[in-house]
Amino acid sequence: MSDVVTPPTSPVSRERAKEIKRLSVISTARQVRVLSRAELTELTGLSPATLTPLVRELIAEGYLIERGPGASRAGRPRAMLEFNPRAELVAAVSLEPSRLTCEIADSDGTVVAHRTVRLTGDIVDTVCRSVPELAGDGLPALRGVAIAAPGISSGGAVRLAPSVGVVEGRPIGESVQRRLGVPVVVDNDVNLMAAGEHAAGAGSDVADLLLLHVADGIGAGLVLDGQVRRGAGGAAGEVGFLPLDPTDQGHDGIGPFEDRWSENAIAERVVALAPGRRPDTPVAALVELAGTDRRAATYLDEVLTAWSRLIVSCVCVVDPGRVLLSGAATQLDDAAVDRLQALVAAAVPSPTEVRRAVLGDRAVLHGAVSYALSAAAAGLPHLLPSP
Incomplete structure (x- = not known):
């Protein structure tokens, strides 16, 4: 009788499995907001042994904040964990005739910084300068960028946007992503408005x-x-x-x-x-x-x-x-x-x-936040075609 040999798991597979579990914890905490470790175990399906080091890492990174004990029906009150929306920042960039509007928002869609600059030079240069400057000390928490353009967007390229000086296809998304090092999603501004109204407005x-x-x-x-x-x-x-x-x-x-x-x-x-x-x-x-x-x-x-x-x-x-x-x-x-x-x-x-x-002007922001967070949550280093 021969033994069945199980092939060893590759380091890449182990890292990817850990990242999936990590994203599951972040997503659950983002939805529930305040919960105990026991509740986190129940909701994610992860064992306490798996969850404990992940929670420790996320507390150190600022994703989770330890709070005082919450109410308990039996036994000792449990220490509670609270999701910190400021641990994830996204940039929403809107290309408009002669100007560029950039906003930094947390995962709740709360704007933490806003700036409008004249669009006198190259679009990519302006975006790649404006986003880091506006993010400031929060730049390490930047998880993604969503760019709204008044034209047709496909695969991060923009065309038929004469109001911002782009008629032929230009890979704006790819260029920005390469320079900023975070996922970048580019879409028509009206698509972002629709996504925003669907996420938090009259179409929710x-x-x-x-x-x-x-x-x-x-x-x-x-x-x-x-x-x-x-x-x-x-x-x-x-x-x-x-x-x-x-x-x-x-x-x-x-x-x-x-x-x-x-x-x-x-x-x-x-x-x-x-x-x-x-x-x-x-x-x-x-x-x-x-x-x-x-x-x-x-x-x-x-x-x-x-x-x-x-x-x-x-x-x-x-x-x-x-x-x-x-x-x-x-x-x-x-x-x-x-x-x-x-x-x-x-x-x-x-x-x-x-x-x-x-939502008015806020529709683009809500749509951009949804796009950028989805891109970041997917854990993919390339342009995403959909939120």
């Missing part, structure tokens, strides 16, 4: 949603089964390019639909209807003007009709169930939102709720 209670963002252009972010969908080439949601009218013609990287129905187009029309300075909130100005000016009321109805046709076109393909209005579209008053809801309801094949997004 649903698995499927479509976020329609109206600004200088018009874009959509799509969440299906709890995941942001980008499409084969990263162009899913580029609804500003939809030619809903045969006479529409886009140009210079601007889609035909957004050329006619974006915030910029509305602002020009409002100024034509009521000559003067361009309003800071064009959609709100149009709604107000429509109350006293018949021409403005007619144009407002044209805008709502156009936006409803766009929403219906999307609903017919993906059936999100809920549509969130973002950006300038949130400036609609209740009556206008109700009118848009009625137009959509009259044409869609299945029930679709239209409501305003609620």
